[in-house]
Amino acid sequence: MSEIRLHNVTKRFGDIVAVNDVSIDVNEGEFVVLLGPSGAGKTTTLRLIAGLERPDEGEIFIDGEAATDMHPADRDVAFIFQQYSLYPHLTVFGNLAFPLRSPRRRTSEADVSARVRSVAQMLHIESKLANMATHLSGGEMQRVAIGRALVREPKVFLMDEPLSSLDAKLREELRIELKRLHRSIGATIIYVTHDQVEATTLADRIGILEHGRIVQMGTPREVYGNPASLSAAQRLGSPPINLLPPALFDPAAMPAGTSTVAIRPEDIVLHGADARDALNLRVLEYSPLRHMLILDREGTAIVATTMTERNFTPGQTVGVSLPPRSLLYFRSDGRRIPA
Ligand SMILES: Nc1ncnc2c1ncn2[C@@H]1O[C@H](COP(=O)(O)OP(=O)(O)O)[C@@H](O)[C@H]1O
Ligand SMILES: [Mg+2]
Incomplete structure (x- = not known):
């Protein structure tokens, strides 16, 4: 059973077709990257999966369940945004603990602490737990944002260009860590980017998104070696084809x-x-x-x-x-x- 299934999903904003008849199957534990230029419909696709937008046509299934009309909070997906949005008045510990302290969860403080510490260790931010969230570097802030999603142990992670606001060195560091993290927790991840290096190094499968359509879906090797269209051929490769x-x-x-x-x-x-x-x-x-x-x-x-x-x-x-x-x-x- 696939964890996430989009079936002929279309989303319009007025005259703009942001997502055009998209069908995707993401398997449990799979790392799928949607690669496309700005305006291709990447963010809208993630927002549809998260329930922040409702499709005009088509259906969404999460874990085999019809999710098209499910409330975002019931979908058990974590969204990691391009711009890390931490609570500035809280410490790193407070930010990481926040999702666990929601009344819906009723996690004991001992469990909260253990979980926060284990995630902080995973992301190498243990020494920053007492820092205010605003007293961190960009890379550390994004680690905390990822950590805040991790503590919840959601079914699925949706990541919207999470590394794009970092400088090149940090981006590479965090990219390697994301891959390691994916291996160690076996999470299902849908990750969107316009960066072909991120796409080819992170993805089990890449979906090439253009003008709201998936033009090709396959392993990085398949898309590189056997592109379905000229634009898919140009999307991967440096120097370009x-x-x-x-x-x-x-x-x-x-x-x-x-x-x-x-x-x-x-x-x-x-x-x-x-x-x-x-x-x-x-x-x-x-x-x-x-x-x-x-x-x-x-x-x-x-x-x-x-x-x-x-x-x-x-x-x-x-x-x-x-x-x-x-x-x-x-x-x-x-x-x-x-x-
Ligand atoms: N809330 C909105 N209202 C109107 N147009 C939107 C809205 N969200 C996205 N769009 C349009 O939909 C298209 C796809 O946007 P988006 O999903 O943000 O692309 P990407 O994330 O690939 O850059 C763009 O043309 C964008 O301007
Ligand atoms: Mg976007």
């Missing part, structure tokens, strides 16, 4: 209707200059640290990456082949054409 005009290729070797040919930078094979059957391209730029080569093909820049550092100089010519099995073909509407 190369998009090339069909004019560069033999029309007889291309499927009918091809409007764009794409190849990943690491799939481009580099030879010495004047190698047989290779395209001779001029080097525009070489970045040894990233093993990244920018080549010029009749005004179109093509990026190639190598496994190891090599020696290239701008202006030199390199023989390049684009192996047919690595080429992806797309129609003008962005749909993938099976090769």
Whole structure:
């Protein structure tokens, strides 16, 4: 049984279709990341699951139960927001204890204390328990916000870009910790982000969300290696996938209707200059640290990456082949054409 199930869910705000006929199944213990640009409908999807919005169409099931009309408080899901919202007048301990002290719960103070301490330990904030919530760094505040969700032991965690307001180093640190946390507590997590690194490192499965629609759902490897559309192909990969005009290729070797040919930078094979059957391209730029080569093909820049550092100089010519099995073909509407 899937823990969370969205069945043909649509949510409109006036003329805007924020979430458009979305169906998702999230399994128990799974870490699903919804990846999409700003405005794609990520937050609205989470708010629908949490019960903060009601779908115009479709149904939501939590743990097999129809939840579409269930009160948010009865859904047993914890929402972690992009902007940590702690109670400023409480200590870290007070913030972590708060959900446990609600009258609905009737947890004994001894249990509250034990639970708070165990969660604080998990998140490495034990030494901050007596601090006022406002006397913390951004990373610590977000740990407390995550901790406040953890103490409740909800069925499901909904995380809305929880790391996006942190600086790069903290973001990476907390990202690694979130993954560890997921492994150790086996929670079901739906996490939304526009950051492909977060998506590929955290997710069991990624759902690519665009204009309110799920355009593809699969493991990071599936979405990367076998993208369903041009936009899904562009969503993952750094440096990004190369998009090339069909004019560069033999029309007889291309499927009918091809409007764009794409190849990943690491799939481009580099030879010495004047190698047989290779395209001779001029080097525009070489970045040894990233093993990244920018080549010029009749005004179109093509990026190639190598496994190891090599020696290239701008202006030199390199023989390049684009192996047919690595080429992806797309129609003008962005749909993938099976090769
Ligand atoms: N309460 C609202 N009222 C009107 N429009 C909204 C509201 N919430 C979201 N939207 C619109 O719905 C679309 C999806 O928004 P959102 O779910 O916040 O996207 P994301 O989180 O992916 O950036 C956007 O066009 C946004 O402007
Ligand atoms: Mg959002």
